[in-house]
Amino acid sequence: MDARTKPVGTAFPPSTTPAVRPTQEEAEAAVRTLLAWAGDDPTREGLIETPGRVARAYGEFFAGYGQDAKTVLSKTFREVGGYDDIVLVRDIPFSSHCEHHMVPFVGKAHIAYLPHDGVVGLSKLARLVEVFAKRLQTQENLTAQIIDAINEHLGPRGAAVMMEAEHMCMSMRGVRAHGASTITHRFTGVFAEDRTEQDRFFAMIKR
Structure with a gap:
């Protein structure tokens, strides 16, 4: 059974495979999606550079993974x-x-x-x-x-x-x-x- 079709409520075993780290571009695209989901326009002037800023900030917030x-x-x-x-x-x-x-x-x-x-x-x-x-x-x-x-x-x-x-x-x-x-x-x-x-x-x- 494909993992995507596993019945709701079925537990998945702990992963032993390291997560594949998305690219900077993929991370910024995810931020744009969240901005739109929150109800704002990610293309407006005040938010144009926000995805890049958020991605860089996450690099600082979660630097412990590389330490x-x-x-x-x-x-x-x-x-x-x-x-x-x-x-x-x-x-x-x-x-x-x-x-x-x-x-x-x-x-x-x-x-x-x-x-x-x-x-x-x-x-x-x-x-x-x-x-x-x-x-x-x-x-x-x-x-x-x-x-x-x-x-x-x-x-x-x-x-x-x-x-x-x-x-x-x-x-x-x-x-x-x-x-x-x-x-x-x-x-x-x-x-x-x-x-x-x-x-x-x-x-x-x-x-």
Whole structure:
């Protein structure tokens, strides 16, 4: 049976084939279609260059698909004077796009880890957030991807990630809950096993 004629409600298996990336021209044509569907005239003066602008903006919004967490976290430093306590970078600003409505959610991330064999440059943690935020996301998945990458590539004794964000899919549409924040967090290693370490993490965020 051709995929296009598969009965409604039938689940498709997850794709293992990378998506074929459309050309710039195809992307711009899709934007023109959306402009017309929204009820405007894509040929009027104010919208003539909009498809190109949108395509370029999407290149920035979703640049994370071309970036790799392993590369970002590849360089570590072992000469840290024996330091083995919490390393925390808080209030890392980020913006991402909801994979359900393709509208932004914006907030800040707090990342901490307990070093095992060296530390990573502090700016790399902010860069790691960007790698995954610049993709279509849910906040829950974004939180998990960040901490999983830290565990995989740094091998810390423990890690903690907390994210706070406002979702435009809630504030601009639907319930229109302006100012509502969504908070997600995940702990691994020592942070997951020891409530005292969790309390330290939260206390350091609030300072």
